[in-house]
Amino acid sequence: MTNVPEIDSGREPTHGDNANEAVVPRAGIGIGAIAHEIGLTKDTLRVWERRYGFPRPMRSPGGERLYPQEQVTKLRLVKRLLDAGHRPSKVLVQSIEMLQQLAQDSGVGQDAPDVELDRLVRMLRDGAYDDFRFELLKRATRGGLERFVLDIAAPLSARVGNAWAAGTLQVYHEHLFSEAMQVTLRTLLRPLSDALRGRGGRPRMLLTTLTGESHGLGILMAEAIFSLCECECMGLGTQTPLHDIVDAVNAHKLDIVALSFTASMPAQAVTSGLAELRNLLPAEVGIWVGGSSPVLRRKLPEGVEHVPGLTPIDEAVAAWRQAATQVAML
Ligand code: B12
Missing domain, CATH: 1.10.1660.10 (Multidrug-efflux Transporter Regulator; Chain: A; Domain 2)
Structure with missing residues (x-):
């Protein structure tokens, strides 16, 4: 935006008109x-x-x-x-x-009525940024990380995007929103990540976006949920070049690369980026993708798994652990 x-x-x-007309x-x-x-x-x-x-x-x-x-x-x-x-x-x-x-x-871009989320969007629109930041932190500490991510951060992001598309929020509102949301998520996530470090929680995850995808809230929310599933997470922020992803995976013996894609990244760039990354990574390293890009619902390169949202993360992690146990028993 x-x-x-x-x-x-x-x-x-x-x-060919006369420019002086x-x-x-x-x-x-x-x-x-x-x-x-x-x-x-x-x-x-x-x-x-x-x-x-x-x-x-x-x-x-x-x-x-x-x-x-x-x-x-x-x-x-x-x-x-x-x-x-x-x-x-x-x-x-x-x-x-x-x-x-x-x-x-067809319900496209329609926000279900929600008094609390509407109030947060109004604070942004009215320039009440201190109140907005305070409300985010209050809700996050009151309800806990998981509830905050699922009930506030995810639906509020969609609402803010819709408000921008409808012209009722400006781009700078979105920047302020992203900043406040990132600070809140990181504040809650930090003690959890610190406590998880060194516990050997698997799968060991690398989380980022590919070059061209500058939206970073989705992957941060995913990191929060993976951490709550006791996975050790290495968040690299957004737009990591492919060779840097591969270097990090090899140096830290990571199990899975998790990537996020919004609809703003062209379909061709998503599929070619994924195919190239798949070729560069060892076969046993998983690639999990999520986010609202419609490309993810179509055919993905072999060896790339779509995790359709934040709640299915639990299930995907459990399935990975089960498969890893079976391999270890062979
Ligand atoms: C904040 C924001 C921005 C900020 C980003 C700041 C930042 N540091 O992230 C700023 C202002 C910079 C920005 C810029 C742009 N934006 Co913007 N932005 C948003 C907004 C509001 C949230 C962004 C976000 O992070 N979304 C990602 C997450 C939160 O949502 P999600 O993809 O649906 O993913 C969900 C799940 O699937 C899951 N998930 C996500 N990733 C993963 C990964 C894994 C592994 C798993 C398991 C789960 C998972 O988590 C999410 C929670 O429900 C969205 C609205 C929206 N609905 O997303 C628009 C939105 C993505 N932006 C949009 C656009 C168009 C842009 C711009 C192209 C506009 C412009 N005029 O320049 C630029 C892009 C610039 C670029 N170079 O790419 C559009 C894209 C639509 C489209 N069809 O292209 C959206 C959808 C707004 C809209 N309603 O139209 N944007």
Whole structure:
């Protein structure tokens, strides 16, 4: 959610116009910025334009595509519907009102009513950051790490993302949210990690994201749950190059690499990154992936396991331990 620079296109597409003519100022956003923001490739945007007549960008005096804000809003909605399983041919031809209806009918981006979570989002929106930070810490210490992760951190992240997509929170709100959430999670996690160190808790996990995935809250939440399952965890933050992952695994004799992917990382980058990492790691080292990227629900490279959420972590760890015991008995 970076601030996308607005470029004043000056007018509708008009190659060869006289630049001195009076112009109607119209704001537009370039194709690279749009593709990055929405999580699509530039090629996809061009193909849709040709095939479905949407989006319909204006042109800069130099002929570059410029997308007006209404089209960006519609594209954002289109992307969320596609992530939820709708097809491009069905959604791209609809009006924004129809798409909003479709999103509502299929529950896409809709937050279930929750007074407490709504209150936290309001604090962020109203600039009550000290209150927000205090509330997070209070809830975390009152309910404990697991309840905090499952009942507050995870659903609040989705809510904040939806509020940004709906335009009711700004990017800087999201940064403040991430900062406060990370501090709270780490504060609770630290004593647990310290106590687990040296106890030989297995599987020994490395947790990170691949280059291109800058969202780090999902993997931090996963680290909290793995730690509660008494796994020894090595969190490397976000965007670790593949060779560094491999070096860390070999140096520390780690059992599993756990990775997180949101929908903002292009599908191709997810699958190629995973295939390459699989090739580089010894066969006995597991790769577990989680997060909201729709790619994870499709076919993954052989030897990569999808853990579909935070609650299934318990089960995945138990299954790994059982398999490890059987191997040890052979
Ligand atoms: C905070 C945030 C940011 C912060 C990130 C700061 C940080 N240090 O992490 C900032 C402001 C920097 C940011 C930037 C962007 N963001 Co952002 N961001 C979010 C937000 C609110 C939370 C991010 C997050 O960490 N999510 C990850 C976790 C919490 O959610 P999850 O993927 O659903 O995973 C869950 C489980 O599956 C599990 N899990 C996750 N990982 C793993 C791993 C394992 C092994 C296991 C077992 C489980 C597990 O835990 C989660 C809890 O339920 C989300 C909203 C959302 N719904 O996630 C948007 C969101 C991910 N961002 C989005 C976008 C578009 C962006 C930008 C591209 C926007 C832009 N204009 O530039 C940039 C990306 C920049 C880049 N270079 O990649 C979109 C992506 C949608 C899409 N289809 O592309 C989202 C979904 C918002 C939205 N509703 O549209 N963002």
